[in-house]
Amino acid sequence: MSRQSAPVPRLPEDSLAYALLTSARLIADVTAGKTLTEALAILWKSRPDTPAGTRGAILDLTYGCLRDYGRQDFILAKLLQKPLPEPLQSLLRVALHRLGVRADTAHTVVDQAVEAAATVLAGKFKGVVNGVLRNALRQSADLERAADADMVAEFRHPPWWIRRLRSQYPESWRSILAAGNTHPPMALRLNRRRTGLRATLEAFAAADLPVRELANGALLLERPVPVTRIPGFAEGLLSVQDAGAQHAARLLDLADGQRVLDACAAPGGKAAHILERADVSLLALDSDPQRAARVTDNLTRLGLEAEVRTADCRDSGRWWDGRPFDRILADVPCSASGVVRRNPDIKWLRRSDDIARFAAQQAEILEALWQVLAPGGRMLYATCSVFAEENQEQIAGFAGRHADCRQLPIGGQPDCQYLPCAEHDGFFYALLEKAA
The missing domain is CATH 3.40.50.150 (Vaccinia Virus protein VP39)
Known part of the structure; x- marks a missing residue:
């Protein structure tokens, strides 16, 4: 009688492990040459019932990790003799990014990354993922110091991009690169055929959404929010721009x-x-x-x-x-x-x-x-x-x-x-x- 392989464990959709692995698959698609827009369209089409909270967690991890271009790869090169097969290599990228922004949840991040690794390639790299992440935590100060001394790992952009900006903007290239690694602002445009500034500001105050007008008339939100929370958006009073x-x-x-x-x-x-x-x-x-x-x-x-x-x-x-x-x-x-x-x-x-x-x-x-x-x-x-x-x-x-x-x-x-x-x-x- 042939021996049946053990069933692949399913990750709960509301778990960090699920978000980590899904994000890793998206990043693996990007590193293989697919745009994130294409990869996300395929993902949401295959998983149309993904809860909003889970979608948000996946997007936050994916965008954050992609903004960290080069930094996780630099650190992983110090901890691995050779890259792991995808999506495990990208799982480590995402986990390292998460450890960087949420160091207070280190134990949970490592545990959930290992849980995710257990569902890939029959779990044969589960121990490797565990060991790499624990070594990253133990050596974090030295690894961060080394990364800050590396051009790509420090500025999180490709080397040709950094050199081009440094040549064209000798006074401001660092600030341009730094801005490219941040969360973008959310600005709105009034449809002045349908509403005015005063009514809009009153509606935003009532909705507890701090906003200010910029010199060119754009409205800048203090923090980004879903468009469903923007008063008047559905009615065509405003646009995101x-x-x-x-x-x-x-x-x-x-x-x-x-x-x-x-x-x-x-x-x-x-x-x-x-x-x-x-x-x-x-x-x-x-x-x-x-x-x-x-x-x-x-x-x-x-x-x-x-x-x-x-x-x-x-x-x-x-x-x-x-x-x-x-x-x-x-x-x-x-x-x-x-x-x-x-x-x-x-x-x-x-x-x-x-x-x-x-x-x-x-x-x-x-x-x-x-x-x-x-x-x-x-x-x-x-x-x-x-x-x-x-x-x-x-x-x-x-x-x-x-x-x-x-x-x-x-x-x-x-x-x-x-x-x-x-x-x-x-x-x-x-x-x-x-x-x-």
Whole structure:
């Protein structure tokens, strides 16, 4: 008679062990090349009934561990002769991250990580996981000191990223990197067609949600909360949008009656802001049908109307009717280096040569959109990047190729580079005017 293997133990969904292992599987997916968005979509589709509290625990562990790029791997290299098979290697990453932020629960973290390891590969690495984590605790002071002396482990970004920022921002590169490792702020945008500031502040006070208005009119929450707790969100009175992103509609210098193009519109935050500020005829494009559908959904929630089409803005022959636009928002695809704390998988997935690839795509978009801009019209070039190749150098190259292009100052400067900080993410803006 053949011998049956022992059944794999099931982890309770409300246990830390379950959250640790699920997070580890997500991180293993990212290290294998999958975006976190893709990995999460697959996870939630396969586990649609996951309780909200469990989802929150998984997301907190996953995002936190991914923000810690390089630090856990540095420590594990000191404690392991060779990496463990996935998802056990990532289980150790997640457990070390948890020990770093919740040292007071060390015993529970180790116990639950071992419980999780018992369900993987017949539990053959259960003892290894236990030993590594206990050694990490015993040697924590020495390991942390060594990690702080290593460039990647200290700054938690890939080496090419650190070197690029150090070269381009000799005075502020450390603060940019530090901001990229933090929890992002949560800012809101008023739909001023439906509500006003005073009523909004009163509603937030009644809901015990501390909030303050920033200089550009954005509302910054003292702490992030689920959108279900935001008074008026479901009714379309407010939207979640980073304060830095809320500069775009203002910089476009909108006026009623203009014909406006949002060339890379998804998920629709800037398109909605444009429509909230002025009565314009707006065409919103996105090359991805699912993302274009998100634009429509967002506009519908806010009670706004625009023409939304699925198209690559570079292929104007397929979508342009020949009538030029007075204003164009070119919020182009980029490295997203200015919003890395919101998308920490970027640090694991981006490569140095990706920046040149993005820059080439951006140049193609600029060339195509310039052809559909009316004489005397303005185009706002925007990225959520902090890398010069995608920003200042891109605009300098474009202006040098087009004699009919005049770069308009922003706040007394040739352009505007917002660096990530406690109030907003990193964004770049340049305003270009076409000669009449």
